Amino acid sequence: SAVISQKPSRDICQRGTSLTIQCQVDSQVTMMFWYRQQPGQSLTLIATANQGSEATYESGFVIDKFPISRPNLTFSTLTVSNMSPEDSSIYLCSVSGGQSSYEQYFGPGTRLTVT
Amino acid sequence: GIQVEQSPPDLILQEGANSTLRCNFSDSVNNLQWFHQNPWGQLINLFYIPSGTKQNGRLSATTVATERYSLLYISSSQTTDSGVYFCAVELNTGGGSNYKLTFGKGTLLTVNP
Numbered sequence: 001s002a003v004i005s006q007k008p009s010r011d012i013c014q015r016g017t018s019l020t021i022q023c024q025v026d027s028q029v030t031m032m033f034w035y036r037q038q039p040g041q042s043l044t045l046i047a048t049a050n051q052g053s054e055a056t057y058e059s060g061f062v063i064d065k066f067p068i069s070r071p072n073l074t075f076s077t078l079t080v081s082n083m084s085p086e087d088s089s090i091y092l093c094s095v096s097g098g099q100s101s102y103e104q105y106f107g108p109g110t111r112l113t114v115t
Numbered sequence: 116g117i118q119v120e121q122s123p124p125d126l127i128l129q130e131g132a133n134s135t136l137r138c139n140f141s142d143s144v145n146n147l148q149w150f151h152q153n154p155w156g157q158l159i160n161l162f163y164i165p166s167g168t169k170q171n172g173r174l175s176a177t178t179v180a181t182e183r184y185s186l187l188y189i190s191s192s193q194t195t196d197s198g199v200y201f202c203a204v205e206l207n208t209g210g211g212s213n214y215k216l217t218f219g220k221g222t223l224l225t226v227n228p
Contacts, residue, residue, distance in 0.1 A: 001160070033215075041220075042219065042221055043201070043203075102145070102205075102214065103160055104160065104203075104216060105160055106157070106158035108157050109156050111156070
């Protein structure tokens with residue numbers, strides 16, 4: 001399985017500011033994803049990060065709010081822009097990989113608190 | 116979109132007990148995975164199991180795709196099994212896989228010593 005790291009692991013931010021979260025994988029992967037987990041809730045897919053093209057966003061998520069970069073096959077960033085307290089969540093990146101290539105593996109997450 | 120329902124929502128066990136967690140889904144799926152989120156938030160991939168049965172130590176899982184459900188069995192539970200267990204599926208759209216997972220709401224398992 002891939003080893004995935006995220007930076008920062010946690011942050012406390014002021015409303016109106018932006019935070020960029022980094023996701024680094026120890027091997028080249030085709031598919032990278034960004035999820036949000038609001039307090040006490042399940043995971044919701046934000047977008048699929050495509051290498052060399054624009055990210056594909058799920059319903060309810062827009063590029064202006066959550067711009068994503070995917071400059072190569074091992075790295076991606078998610079920016080949470082113009083933050084409000086409602087953006088307080090855990091943000092997780094995941095990759096597909098494994099023997100079947102369909103299994104997904106998750107990073108440790110970034111705990112964001114917006115005050 | 117596809118609906119994923121997990122039951123029970125909460126479960127409290129004494130160490131050593133066995134348990135069965137259920138995941139029902141509303142449509143045909145390409146992909147079904149079980150995850151464990153530990154109390155520190157890390158998600159661990161337990162099983163990739165779109166059909167059939169798999170076992171890994173004290174854990175096993177069975178998916179009956181034709182009846183649209185999956186079961187996760189935990190035997191001889193330990194306190195370290197505590198956390199949230201998520202079932203996640205990928206809708207079968209008839210084309211190639213898009214790898215997009217839809218998660219259920221999870222089962223919160225607490226194992227007491």
